[in-house]
């Protein structure tokens with residue numbers, strides 16, 4: 001609760017500005033059809049909490065029938081501009097997207113997102129620099145000496161982080177470095193396998209040299225609660241901080257499913273990383289469900305999804321260190337879920353047609369409840385009924 005009180009005090013000073021049209025979200029262009037630009041998650045959030053969204057493109061979209069979402073879908077772009085104060089390139093800053101060859105950097109798509117964010121008064125979360133997945137074949141299958149590999153990573157981090165210095169607020173430097181048992185992925189992850197675990201500290205140091213202002217994060221899935229994988233991060237972060245490594249944040253991806261439940265120890269887990277002095281963040285939240293043969297969600301599934309979204313958002317709102325809450329997908333149309341988990345879907349708060357779902361209304365009313373004078377948490381904020389009726 002200490003956080004909410006702090007945020008409410010801070011928000012008090014700016015609440016009027018927020019609702020009278022000033023502030024980051026106000027600079028955004030008009031909303032998508034049917035979406036009131038004055039009534040967004042960005043505008044509903046208490047001061048001090050970024051509301052983020054993944055900017056869809058690359059990755060699985062490259063094989064889809066539709067054109068690249070971020071660059072060509074105008075209503076979707078308007079939604080991104082108005083609903084969020086933070087954007088994460090879904091794939092456009094990954095190695096396989098940025099690095100067609102060892103000699104080349106392909107920055108056009110990443111530049112588009114960073115420019116768009118700047119035009120709309122948003123911050124960017126860079127994603128990601130050291131990962132076992134979505135690496136180009138020339139890297140994974142190349143025959144490099146250890147010294148060459150080290151040079152390749154150093155050059156990559158220096159060039160990419162340096163290019164966006166001052167324009168990317170948070171970097172998810174190391175992604176998914178531990179397995180479920182809390183062991184380093186020292187076979188899958190090329191950097192750890194070939195160069196040893198000390199490369200992780202080097203990656204953070206190099207990123208810090210290239211942009212001393214950026215907050216540098218670890219990021220992973222299944223680390224929402226107190227478990228072996230989260231414990232491994234907790235231990236590693238303490239060692240790195242003791243060595244003066246510039247680790248600044250812990251990101252909990254939060255890819256949830258209504259059929260799995262959520263871990264109620266999420267608030268305790270956020271709090272322990274916060275106590276180490278780290279910023280914490282929800283970085284990739286979605287809540288998928290089983291939808292065989294394209295079925296519609298049942299009322300029970302919808303209710304569960306609402307509950308999951310509300311739980312994660314409330315956990316972040318109530319934790320002082322949690323500065324950013326990012327949704328992995330702003331529309332089911334572009335969600336990675338059906339592609340990666342066949343037979344599952346409906347994982348985002350917007351339909352295929354960018355209509356707000358029940359989960360959207362829950363998020364919005366939960367945010368509004370955290371504003372000064374917000375309704376008691378036990379009940380939905382009055383705006384919930386309006387949102388549902390819209």
Ligand code: XIL
Nearest residue numbers: 058059060061090091175253284336
């Ligand atoms: C996913 C993207 O959403 C897809 O478009 C892509 O095909 C695969 O990767 N954890 C991460 C994200 O850190 O980068 C992943 O994004 C989802 C899981």
